[in-house]
Amino acid sequence: MQLRAVVIVNDGSRARPILESLSRKGFDGIIESDPRAVLDKGRVNPPDLLIIEDRLDEMTGSRFLSEFLAIAWTTAAILISDEDEEEVHRRTEGLGILGHMRSDRDMDRLDKLLDRFLAMTFHEG
Numbered sequence: 001m002q003l004r005a006v007v008i009v010n011d012g013s014r015a016r017p018i019l020e021s022l023s024r025k026g027f028d029g030i031i032e033s034d035p036r037a038v039l040d041k042g043r044v045n046p047p048d049l050l051i052i053e054d055r056l057d058e059m060t061g062s063r064f065l066s067e068f069l070a071i072a073w074t075t076a077a078i079l080i081s082d083e084d085e086e087e088v089h090r091r092t093e094g095l096g097i098l099g100h101m102r103s104d105r106d107m108d109r110l111d112k113l114l115d116r117f118l119a120m121t122f123h124e125g
Helices: 012-024 035-044 061-071 085-092 107-124
Strands: 003-008 027-032 049-053 076-080 099-101
Touching (some): 012 107, 027 035, 035 061, 049 061, 061 076, 085 099
Parallel strands (some): 003 049, 049 076, 076 099
16 A cells, blocks of 8 residues: 655645655655645545645645644644744644654655654554
């Protein structure tokens, strides 16, 4: 079973390294720039993982995540935010994010978060 991930960013061209990391870890990843479309699709077929840029054009990543988790609470999430960890934790408390990356180029952090997700996912079964 291949895990599905959706990367939600304003500029999809910047997310290619994220897709490459996802692929190396066994995910089928897609890039999306319209958070409303992801919400609509998530009602029918939610992904296993979301990677969300915090400064989306339409809404903040944490607001999107709050709305998404109301329809698909089992989806895990990683937030891309340049804020410090305490601020991200304060703003996203109760949303159950795996963690955050300080930029869309922080592949070391992404790999650690993906490893955490995979360990949790496959340890449960």
